[in-house]
Structures are given as structure tokens and as C-alpha cells.
Amino acid sequence: MEQVVGLAPDPASAKAGQGLARSAKWTGTGATERAVWGLCQGSGKQPYQTAVDLSGPAYKCSCPSRKFPCKHALGLMLLWSKGEVLPGEEPEWVRTWVDQRAERAERPERKPGEVADPIAAQERAARRADRVSSGLAELAGWLDDQVRQGFGGFDQRAYSELSRLAARMVDAQAPGVAGAVRRAAGAIGRGHDWPGELLEELSLIHLIVAAHARLADLPPSLADTVQARIGWTTDTARVLADGEKVEDDWLMLGRIIEPDERLTVRRVWLRGATTGRLGLILTFAAAGRPLDPLPARPGEYVPGALSFYPGALPLRALLTQSAPRLPAPRPAGLTVRQALASYVESLAADPWNERWPLVLRDVRPSRHGEGWALTDSDGDGLELLPGWDPMKLLAVSAGDPITVAGEWNRAGFRPMTCWHDDRPVIL
Structure with missing residues (x-):
């Protein structure tokens, strides 16, 4: 029973499943060596058909829930684990489903990036x-x-x-x-x-x-x-199989999350501790859905390999983490002039490049017309993105020079993480 409860997608589902683990809630139950099934009466006229393929386990239920396993599958498995589901002959709807799953499992596995036809x-x-x-x-x-x-x-x-x-x-x-x-x-x-x-x-x-x-x-x-x-995409399986792979301890420079009504996009910028290579991890989620957890906090190392998408300026990549995250010191940075020169080099390789990660060293927030800029010891400044609130930067700096990692585009610089000493502050 503990194993069944451990399969629940959340505590609420586990509790609801335990409430359904009663024989009075079920009809037409049965079990074989490969499956458990039953009918559970819900709020509608027809009972929900619920089945569990024990080889997975995998779950099938006619209820509208988007959780897997749903509360009906959890209740059925808990009932079975208590010994209250007797052996029986699989009904047609169960036998067809389990047979189809077995047939798919026997098909030869395709190689990464290989298409069926x-x-x-x-x-x-x-x-x-x-x-x-x-x-x-x-x-x-x-x-x-x-x-x-x-x-x-x-x-x-x-x-x-x-x-x-x-x-x-x-x-x-x-x-x-x-x-x-x-x-x-x-x-x-x-x-x-x-x-x-x-x-x-x-x-x-x-x-x-x-x-x-x-x-x-x-x-x-x-x-x-x-x-x-133009909009052609490359399969992630092909990137993992054939893309350029670079092993390193990857410093997470920062992350930017941009939600809208349909899609939430997260950009995570990485820089190799040894190679100095830059990488971009893109994550997407439908509006209202959570994003995948971050592999580390900004300012920490992520040991692993980046598999880069093809291109003249390889930035976007897939991360295969090989060890737990590690603490990292304050990163080395560039002057404003050096940072802009690196951006110009990126445009020479990819004229359509919209964003570029920069790490600026020894800069101070300062007024720039009606907005703000980060100014280095040479007096050169990089204008902050219009509308970006500089108060947190001012609080960390307090007039002292700081290191700032951010994302630069033609509209301005968007800070992500800053360091006054070796402790990162997420902006």
C-alpha cells in the first residue's frame, strides 16, 4: 500500500484514492498477473472504467482527470493491495488495451532522431x-x-x-x-x-x-x-545524439522568465568554468502550468555536458547534468567596451542574434538621462532596459563597484544576478 500511495501525483490525489479503496465503491473488479480493473461509480450515469497494467505500471481511466494515476486508479490499486480484488477473466476493453501496450513494447526501438516513415x-x-x-x-x-x-x-x-x-x-x-x-x-x-x-x-x-x-x-x-x-526546428533526440557536446562545470549566470497569455518562456544562461563557452537553456510551459525545476540557483556551478543545437553561433543547448550543483566564486567580468565588442562579434556570426549574455565587472548604477546605466571605472556605461527597476542593484552596490550578469539586446541591458562579494544576489 505504501508503494501505491507513493505513485500519487500529489497529496490530494493520495487522500482521494484512499477514500475510494472500499469494495462498496466498485463493481466488476478483477485481476490477472498482468492487469487489475474495475468500474467505479462517479457523478455521471455511467461508471468510470479503470484499469492498471502492472508491467508499467500504466493507467487507463474514462474519468476526465488529467492526473496520472487518477484517484480511481489509486483506489483500485489500494483495494487490490489489500487482497479485496479477486482473480478473474479480463474483459474485452482491458484485454485490448493491455495487448496494444504489449505490442508497442515489442516493436524495435528507434534510434534517437529516427522517424517511423x-x-x-x-x-x-x-x-x-x-x-x-x-x-x-x-x-x-x-x-x-x-x-x-x-x-x-x-x-x-x-x-x-x-x-x-x-x-x-x-x-x-x-x-x-x-x-x-x-x-x-x-x-x-x-x-x-x-x-x-x-x-x-x-x-x-x-x-x-x-x-x-x-x-x-x-x-x-x-x-x-x-x-x-525561419522557423525550422531540430529534434531534441537528434541534438543529444549528434550535437556538439561540451563537458564543463557550467556557471548559471542567471535566468529570465517571460510569461504571456499562452506560453511561459524561461531563458537560463550558462558559462563554462574551463572552456568559457556560453550556453542557453530554453524551457517552455503552457500558460498556468509550472516550468521544470532549475538544475541550480544562479551563481552556482552545474557539472555536466551541453549538447548544442547546430548554427553559426551555437548558443541554445540541452543540459545533461552529471553531478550535483556546486558553489561558485564571483565570476570574472568584462569592461563595458569589452562587453559590447563581444556582442559585435556575435552579430558577425549571426546577424539575427537578439540577445547576448554579458558579465560586467566593477560597475556602479548611475543615472542616465531619464533612465539608468551601469558605469565602469573607465566611465563607459551600458544603458539599463527602460522600465527596469534599479533599486535592488542600488541596495547591493551602496556606491561600491559590483559584478553584474545580465542579458543585452538593442533595447538595453537586463540584469539577472549581481555579486558584491562572492555571494550572488538574484535580481
């Missing part, structure tokens, strides 16, 4: 490639028209045109380009220099369209980057 997969990829090419050709024509017409009066027709283009890119199965078009729309009317920002966004879109047109001529790593920016 390679020919069908190639045909699907070819059809998508045609859609992408057609959509990007239409986008290229639209961009040429804007060069000829100029941006005079564009703000009046921008919303409808860019919304149509973003929808067209979704239809063309190029979600990455659709996102870039939406970012271009967001630049319109934002400040006095919005035409310059719009031109910058459209230039990057034009660059991805032009790169796709000569994809076969690009170096393989850059071609992978172009494909990824």
Missing part, C-alpha cells in the same frame, strides 16, 4: 519547403515595393499590411519570419526615430529572405542558422 517525412519536408519559398518570395516582392515607395504615410497603412504579412508567413510555415514581421510592426510610432527602427527591422527581414534564396551556397553552419531563424 522516412519517405513520408521527406515528402512533408519538401511540401513545407515549397510553402516557405513561396511565402518568402512574396515577402521579398513587398520589401522591394517599400524601397521604391518609401515610408511616407506608411504608419497609416502599416497595421493592416504587416498583419497580413505576418499571417501569410504563418500560412507559409515560417513562424520565425512571422515573429520578425510583428516586431517590425511594433516599431511603428515608437518614438521620434521610429522610421529608423522600422528600417533596421525590415533590413534584417530582407537579409533572412536573401539568405534563404541562396541557402545551398552558404556554409553549413550558417545555413542551419538561417533555417532556425
Whole structure:
């Protein structure tokens, strides 16, 4: 019974399952060497059909619960563990389910990244490639028209045109380009220099369209980057099997969580203690659902291997942790000038790179116009992201120089973690 309770997804399910572990709650129960089953009356007219495959264990129940095992499966197993479920002959619905599971278990296991039907997969990829090419050709024509017409009066027709283009890119199965078009729309009317920002966004879109047109001529790593920016994905199994692997103690520089109505995204930035390599771990969860636990706290080492996704600037990776987290000293950092130079180098490899992790040494929070900046001993400053509250940084610094790890993009610097001594402070 202790083993059954230990399978419960949460204490509430365990308690509810114990309440159902009574013979009066069940009809049509039975057990064989491979399965236990029964019918439990719920609030509806028809009782819930509940079965447990003992080889897993695996659970099947007609109730609407999304928990596995549900309270009915827990109650049935507790009843069985007390010896109150007698042997019987499997009914058809139980036998079919268990047989199907056994059949799937006997199928040869596919290798990581291997697809069930390679020919069908190639045909699907070819059809998508045609859609992408057609959509990007239409986008290229639209961009040429804007060069000829100029941006005079564009703000009046921008919303409808860019919304149509973003929808067209979704239809063309190029979600990455659709996102870039939406970012271009967001630049319109934002400040006095919005035409310059719009031109910058459209230039990057034009660059991805032009790169796709000569994809076969690009170096393989850059071609992978172009494909990824368009929206093609790489299976995690293939990354783990074939991706570049780097072993190190990975310092967690910090994490950023961005929730919206549909999806929560978490970015975790890592830096190798020995290799100095940078890595990005992306985690996603549907709105309202919890994210996976972090492997460590910011400012700690995570021993393990990073398997990097392909690209000209390999950043995104999958972490395979090999040992428990470790304490880490305050990391070495860069001056503001050195930090910006590293960002420029990243753009040389990947012009579409939107974010870059930086560790700044000996910087102080200071006023910068209507906002704030981090200023180093040379007097160079890095502007903080507009709207970011600097009060915690000011409290840690108290006027002294500190080390700050953060994420830089064209809008500004977003601090994640800071150190006044060797103790990290999560921002």
C-alpha cells in the first residue's frame, strides 16, 4: 500500500484514492498477473472504467482527470493491495488495451532522431519547403515595393499590411519570419526615430529572405542558422545524439522568465568554468502550468555536458547534468567596451542574434538621462532596459563597484544576478 500511495501525483490525489479503496465503491473488479480493473461509480450515469497494467505500471481511466494515476486508479490499486480484488477473466476493453501496450513494447526501438516513415517525412519536408519559398518570395516582392515607395504615410497603412504579412508567413510555415514581421510592426510610432527602427527591422527581414534564396551556397553552419531563424526546428533526440557536446562545470549566470497569455518562456544562461563557452537553456510551459525545476540557483556551478543545437553561433543547448550543483566564486567580468565588442562579434556570426549574455565587472548604477546605466571605472556605461527597476542593484552596490550578469539586446541591458562579494544576489 505504501508503494501505491507513493505513485500519487500529489497529496490530494493520495487522500482521494484512499477514500475510494472500499469494495462498496466498485463493481466488476478483477485481476490477472498482468492487469487489475474495475468500474467505479462517479457523478455521471455511467461508471468510470479503470484499469492498471502492472508491467508499467500504466493507467487507463474514462474519468476526465488529467492526473496520472487518477484517484480511481489509486483506489483500485489500494483495494487490490489489500487482497479485496479477486482473480478473474479480463474483459474485452482491458484485454485490448493491455495487448496494444504489449505490442508497442515489442516493436524495435528507434534510434534517437529516427522517424517511423522516412519517405513520408521527406515528402512533408519538401511540401513545407515549397510553402516557405513561396511565402518568402512574396515577402521579398513587398520589401522591394517599400524601397521604391518609401515610408511616407506608411504608419497609416502599416497595421493592416504587416498583419497580413505576418499571417501569410504563418500560412507559409515560417513562424520565425512571422515573429520578425510583428516586431517590425511594433516599431511603428515608437518614438521620434521610429522610421529608423522600422528600417533596421525590415533590413534584417530582407537579409533572412536573401539568405534563404541562396541557402545551398552558404556554409553549413550558417545555413542551419538561417533555417532556425525561419522557423525550422531540430529534434531534441537528434541534438543529444549528434550535437556538439561540451563537458564543463557550467556557471548559471542567471535566468529570465517571460510569461504571456499562452506560453511561459524561461531563458537560463550558462558559462563554462574551463572552456568559457556560453550556453542557453530554453524551457517552455503552457500558460498556468509550472516550468521544470532549475538544475541550480544562479551563481552556482552545474557539472555536466551541453549538447548544442547546430548554427553559426551555437548558443541554445540541452543540459545533461552529471553531478550535483556546486558553489561558485564571483565570476570574472568584462569592461563595458569589452562587453559590447563581444556582442559585435556575435552579430558577425549571426546577424539575427537578439540577445547576448554579458558579465560586467566593477560597475556602479548611475543615472542616465531619464533612465539608468551601469558605469565602469573607465566611465563607459551600458544603458539599463527602460522600465527596469534599479533599486535592488542600488541596495547591493551602496556606491561600491559590483559584478553584474545580465542579458543585452538593442533595447538595453537586463540584469539577472549581481555579486558584491562572492555571494550572488538574484535580481
